[in-house]
Amino acid sequence: MKxxxxxxxxxxxxxxxxxxxxxxxxxxxxxxxxxxxxSVGTYSFSEMLQLLQHLSEHTGIAIDDLLLVxxxxxxxxxxxxxxxxxxxxxxxxxxxxxxESHIHVEVRKIYPDAELPTFKILEKTDSSLVMLYxxxxxxxxxxxxxxxxxxxxxxxxxxxxxxxxxKDGTEVKFLxxxx
Ligand code: HEM
Numbered sequence: 001m002k003x004x005x006x007x008x009x010x011x012x013x014x015x016x017x018x019x020x021x022x023x024x025x026x027x028x029x030x031x032x033x034x035x036x037x038x039s040v041g042t043y044s045f046s047e048m049l050q051l052l053q054h055l056s057e058h059t060g061i062a063i064d065d066l067l068l069v070x071x072x073x074x075x076x077x078x079x080x081x082x083x084x085x086x087x088x089x090x091x092x093x094x095x096x097x098x099x100e101s102h103i104h105v106e107v108r109k110i111y112p113d114a115e116l117p118t119f120k121i122l123e124k125t126d127s128s129l130v131m132l133y134x135x136x137x138x139x140x141x142x143x144x145x146x147x148x149x150x151x152x153x154x155x156x157x158x159x160x161x162x163x164x165x166x167k168d169g170t171e172v173k174f175l176x177x178x179x
Pocket of ligand 1: 001002003004005078082085086096099103104107111113114115116117135136137138139140142143144146147150
């Protein structure tokens, strides 16, 4: 997992819960990196999982809810860092249906060792999209947060239903309907 995902996560934890909570979750986790991340470095996903688990224990907030808020925050990182990638899209449905075929393809050019999910399009109309998310990291709620903000970016809203197709959440169906 890329360092930018860790640095932005820890910045958000500091902003929402304070530096003492950042210190606590780092100390409680068994981190090969020692909790020191650079945005271009690459680190084990298990480090993110441990940080999330300890943050969830401290705050009483479920990991999926933490990932949702983090995904919403990460969209603003994308807007700031990769405006050119978003600028070519005219609509949220166009953008979300291009994650697999364009957006993450470009991400992989920037970060060849990025660990990305796959999104398979099952149905698409002008106002709806059904996609299948697959990833061993089960970060579907991070994706949901990014999707929410994608609609906001285009000054619109959507109903997004998430259906877990297996217990561990590595396969998830997203049913997206623009309002
Ligand atoms: C992961 C970039 C748009 C879904 C990532 C990662 C980066 C990235 C850097 C982390 C890779 C790693 O840690 O190795 C971008 C950029 C985007 C974009 C630059 C737009 C310009 C989106 C959108 C979605 C999405 C719109 C909507 C669902 C995800 C998910 C992950 C991810 C769910 C977590 C990894 C996983 O589930 O396996 N993306 N992304 N991305 N991205 Fe994107």
